[in-house]
Amino acid sequence: MEKRLRLALPLLILLVAGGCTNAVQSGRNTALDSMDLTQMTDQMAASISASPKVQAAIARTGPLKIVVQPVQNEMTAEVLPRGQADAFTGRVRDLLSKQAHDKFIWIMNRDAFYALRQRELEVDLGPSPEAINPDYALTARFLTLTHETSKMRTSAYLCVFELTNLNDRTLLWSDKYEVKKTAVKEFLD
Amino acid sequence: MTATTQSDSSSASLSFSRPACRARRAVLAKQLIRVLSWLLAPVSCLLFLGCGPTPAERQAERAVTDYFMGNYPSAENLLRPLAAKTNEDFVLNNVRLGSVALANYDLDTAESAFLRAYEVINSFGVNNGGRSLGAAVVDERIKVWKGEPYERAMVNFYLGLIYYMRGDYGNARAAFENALFKLRDYGEETKDGKKSTDSYREVETNFALAYLMLGRCYQRLNREDEAHKAFARAVDLRPDLEADADYRRNDESNLLLVVDFGFGPRKTTSGDGALVGFRPTPREQGPIPTPMVLVDGQMMNVAGVARPPVDLLALAQDRRWQSIDTIRAVKSAVGTGMIIGGAAYGAMEHNPNPWVTLGLIAGGIALKATSQADVRQWEMLPRTVFLVPLRLPPGRHDISVQFPAVPGLSQTWYGLEVPPNGEATYYYRMLRYNTGPFNWPPPAMTRPATATVQ
Numbered sequence: 133m134e135k136r137l138r139l140a141l142p143l144l145i146l147l148v149a150g151g152c153t154n155a156v157q158s159g160r161n162t163a164l165d166s167m168d169l170t171q172m173t174d175q176m177a178a179s180i181s182a183s184p185k186v187q188a189a190i191a192r193t194g195p196l197k198i199v200v201q202p203v204q205n206e207m208t209a210e211v212l213p214r215g216q217a218d219a220f221t222g223r224v225r226d227l228l229s230k231q232a233h234d235k236f237i238w239i240m241n242r243d244a245f246y247a248l249r250q251r252e253l254e255v256d257l258g259p260s261p262e263a264i265n266p267d268y269a270l271t272a273r274f275l276t277l278t279h280e281t282s283k284m285r286t287s288a289y290l291c292v293f294e295l296t297n298l299n300d301r302t303l304l305w306s307d308k309y310e311v312k313k314t315a316v317k318e319f320l321d
Numbered sequence: 322m323t324a325t326t327q328s329d330s331s332s333a334s335l336s337f338s339r340p341a342c343r344a345r346r347a348v349l350a351k352q353l354i355r356v357l358s359w360l361l362a363p364v365s366c367l368l369f370l371g372c373g374p375t376p377a378e379r380q381a382e383r384a385v386t387d388y389f390m391g392n393y394p395s396a397e398n399l400l401r402p403l404a405a406k407t408n409e410d411f412v413l414n415n416v417r418l419g420s421v422a423l424a425n426y427d428l429d430t431a432e433s434a435f436l437r438a439y440e441v442i443n444s445f446g447v448n449n450g451g452r453s454l455g456a457a458v459v460d461e462r463i464k465v466w467k468g469e470p471y472e473r474a475m476v477n478f479y480l481g482l483i484y485y486m487r488g489d490y491g492n493a494r495a496a497f498e499n500a501l502f503k504l505r506d507y508g509e510e511t512k513d514g515k516k517s518t519d520s521y522r523e524v525e526t527n528f529a530l531a532y533l534m535l536g537r538c539y540q541r542l543n544r545e546d547e548a549h550k551a552f553a554r555a556v557d558l559r560p561d562l563e564a565d566a567d568y569r570r571n572d573e574s575n576l577l578l579v580v581d582f583g584f585g586p587r588k589t590t591s592g593d594g595a596l597v598g599f600r601p602t603p604r605e606q607g608p609i610p611t612p613m614v615l616v617d618g619q620m621m622n623v624a625g626v627a628r629p630p631v632d633l634l635a636l637a638q639d640r641r642w643q644s645i646d647t648i649r650a651v652k653s654a655v656g657t658g659m660i661i662g663g664a665a666y667g668a669m670e671h672n673p674n675p676w677v678t679l680g681l682i683a684g685g686i687a688l689k690a691t692s693q694a695d696v697r698q699w700e701m702l703p704r705t706v707f708l709v710p711l712r713l714p715p716g717r718h719d720i721s722v723q724f725p726a727v728p729g730l731s732q733t734w735y736g737l738e739v740p741p742n743g744e745a746t747y748y749y750r751m752l753r754y755n756t757g758p759f760n761w762p763p764p765a766m767t768r769p770a771t772a773t774v775q
Contacts, residue, residue, distance in 0.1 A: 159444025
């Protein structure tokens with residue numbers, strides 16, 4: 133019995149001390165993660181490139197001049213900070229820039245452009261006459277149905293990406309990414 | 322003579338069993354002592370080592386004191402390194418830092434601090450493995466602190482408030498919705514698994530604050546239907562908030578004052594430290610006084626709207642019994658039993674083995690010592706948050722918030738900006754040693770990339 137204890141006790145201490153993860157290591161939640169970011173943006177970039185309507189527009193007018201907007205958060209009880217909101221549309225732009233660099237011209241977001249201009253040039257130069265106006269806007273809206281009880285939390289995501297013609301408001305391309313996430317509460321949650 | 326004979330004969334009849342019994346007892350006692358010594362040695366070490374606050378805890382205490390004295394920059398400097406450590410106090414130190422930074426109008430720091438806390442609070446299984454075992458067996462403070470449901474709700478509220486101040490109404494709305502979700506832990510389900518809407522309604526009644534802010538967010542997101550629904554829910558829960566939830570008043574306001582008043586509940590232990598409670602109760606503390614608002618020296622009529630939409634003292638009283646509470650209570654009861662048993666054994670046994678007595682008593686003390694409740698809490702929380710929507714001419718204004726019922730409690734800001742379009746939101750943390758007057762913008766706001774006025 134004593135021998136067993138001598139073995140069991142260090143094991144218990146090791147389990148308590150060694151098994152302790154830090155506060156950000158072992159939690160699971162229902163937020164979109166890096167896997168979703170990769171899958172979703174890969175899917176969207178491929179979908180835009182393959183879209184017959186997009187191909188036709190490029191053939192008709194040449195490279196599409198597109199401005200990218202951050203994701204609009206329309207999710208229930210899920211916060212999407214600015215950096216993450218930029219990442220979802222920013223990665224689509226990045227992928228398309230690499231895959232089809234001759235088909236798209238990426239225009240900087242107007243507010244970001246003037247903020248950058250003001251910050252870097254230290255004087256407010258007013259509107260820039262050389263600035264190219266975009267013809268299309270790549271936007272994304274994230275929606276969820278979220279439910280939380282004392283036992284679990286579930287979020288069903290619908291992430292809609294759209295390429296809208298800014299001149300005539302027609303929708304050139306649209307696609308969606310859906311995922312459902314569940315996190316079960318445990319002891320001490 | 323007869324008696325002696327009888328006694329002798331009885332001794333003779335037991336002469337075979339008594340030494341054997343004693344030997345067996347001695348072996349058992351030895352084993353018990355060894356078991357206890359093996360168990361107690363590390364526990365005692367942990368207890369002795371764990372006694373008294375650590376340097377980090379002392380640093381956090383100093384920061385909390387600085388906060389209540391209105392010395393926000395110092396408190397922020399003390400908390401910043403603590404909030405970066407991903408230990409069991411990670412969430413606690415981040416919400417402390419968030420409170421300090423918000424009062425200091427350092428909105429970047431406040432946002433990132435509350436966001437870090439939000440992410441861990443929203444995650445489940447944070448305490449898996451060693452931490453759960455350690456919290457149950459050794460000390461509850463080993464667990465990663467995530468706060469009581471009312472504290473979690475307030476993390477979401479402040480995160481939402483920061484987004485609201487910055488004009489990010491989509492994220493503000495999401496955070497206020499999440500604040501309401503966090504209160505579901507208070508009593509959504511009964512023992513038989515059925516939903517108890519009554520208990521949840523009672524909790525919601527004490528947190529109409531989130532519905533008021535939700536309504537304002539929806540208004541600014543041009544979602545009239547949802548805004549009406551949120552305000553209607555607030556009035557449904559709290560009919561006295563009719564003026565606060567007035568659609569037109571909220572829609573037309575171009576200035577929102579968010580006023581934190583009083584002190585939140587204090588987590589206390591009862592009896593031998595194993596049971597948790599919250600003091601004071603709303604009854605002990607008395608009613609919440611009404612604020613008075615002066616704009617450029619003129620008293621504003623805010624009697625209708627300056628009602629407390631939340632009472633954290635009341636909300637804290639709804640604390641749900643948790644599994645860890647049962648574990649602590651059982652450990653404490655068994656510990657008491659072992660101490661009494663050890664003492665009784667020593668007192669009543671003819672030839673007691675002193676090691677057994679000592680072992681039982683020491684084991685009992687160790688169990689009781691490890692059954693102490695975790696009383697870590699977010700000290701900066703107010704008792705209530707007043708929302709005062711105002712319609713003022715655009716430009717700069719000197720605005721004071723006073724509580725006539727609390728002598729000396731006021732705060733004044735000079736030159737608060739009211740924009741020609743949109744809305745400005747200002748946060749007042751009412752503290753006796755933080756009356757001002759302060760000039761707008763505060764030093765933390767003059768750094769680039771921070772603004773509250775839309």
